[in-house]
Amino acid sequence: MKSSRLLTILLLLETRGRMTATELAEELEVSVRTVYRDVEALHTAGVPLYGDAGHRGGYRLLAGHRSRLTGLYAREAEALVLAGLPGAAEELGLGAHFADAQLKLRAALPAPLREHVDRLRARFHIDAPGWYAEDDDTRFLPRVAEAVRAGRVLAVRYRRWKEPTDVDRRLAPYGLVLKAGRWYLVAGPGPRTYRVDRILALTVTDEEADIPAGFDLAAHWRACQEDFHARLHQGEAVVRISPRGAARLTGAAARALAENGVPEPDGWTRATLPVETPDHAHATLLALGTDVEVLAPPALRDRVAATARALADRYG
Structure with missing residues (x-):
């Protein structure tokens, strides 16, 4: 979509500085002629974008120009990571921060892009859980998420499927995963996987969690899924x-x-x-x-x- 390209051009120039029409065309996988038209549209929208001729020429933004996102707080930035799943932000206790971040992001966009974002928001909705999924008891999820962010050991009482069912554990939280509408905590020692809705009691301790250097949550989860399907x-x-x-x-x-x-x-x-x-x-x-x-x-x-x-x- 044209409006999506306009936003991409704006962000590319903010992060990389001067870029030629050819470089932008290659990045966007469009023709140079399309880049010329998009740049003109940004001019019309009031973006301070300038073109320099010559061997070292190219397009650049007015010195010091930045999208108006400087007012974001840490929690709002965290909520932006979950922008595709507002329900997940709500469950993590970031619902209000998510709403604030969305307002600031919207205000930072030129008018044509703002209208495009509004249309998309009105026409797309994500509801991850299945039709017959029961509501999980995730009352401890915000505190688990806080422990993950702060890197603090959790003392939990956990209900597992085998005897003895209720056990006490001290867990070093490595990360949280949302899978098919259900939250899982990946934690050491191990690491092992725990369903958040099976936590019966929880205390966030002052002990710093020892997380292995270079631990990759996404790679670990993919490996767990592959192992699960291989054994299934x-x-x-x-x-x-x-x-x-x-x-x-x-x-x-x-x-x-x-x-x-x-x-x-x-x-x-x-x-x-x-x-x-x-x-x-x-x-x-x-x-x-x-x-x-x-x-x-x-x-x-x-x-x-x-x-x-x-x-x-x-x-x-």
Whole structure:
């Protein structure tokens, strides 16, 4: 969009200084002629932008010119990092700072760009959690976030899935991750991952957290996700599945069907699908009803058949 390019030109010149039309065109992946038109639009909007001729020429902003963002406070700057997710800023206790930062950012833009931003805000909304997700208990999230920012050890009482369920832990917070509407704390020792909604009690201590030098939260989370998916599907099931059943497959099963499925004369498809535990495979394949036939392994086929017979007996 043109308004997006105008903002990019403005920010490029603020951060890099003088740039030629050719350099701007290469950066924006547009023609030099388009850059000339965009520069003229910035002139019209009142931006103090000047062009110098000659070998060392190029476009530059009037000396000392900066976008009017100097009034941002630290919390408002933090809220800007979450600008794509206002709900996340609210949960972290930064909702008011987010609103203030948005107002200052809007005021800093030339009128045409301000109108463009207003149109985008009116037409885009992010609602990350799924339709059937229950509301998590995140009452401790702002304090966890404060400990992450300050680098302070947390003393928590945490509820886990195995016995003993309620345990006390001292955690060095490395960072927070929002995944599918749910907040996770990555913390040492380990590091390990903790669901924030399972924290039962919390104290932010004065002890400084020892975070390994060079720790990369995003890289760590990607590695955890890859390991999770590698361990998730360790079994296989050979099935015949109807077109209607195939349309209901998702995730790894849908990908496997597309990659190794063999069409059969009756319109069904034979494929080897990845499965999790025997219990999960049994429940998942039963949910497809008469649109799937389990061929192997024999134990899974027998179990599905036994359940089908029991259902037939129950319903007469």
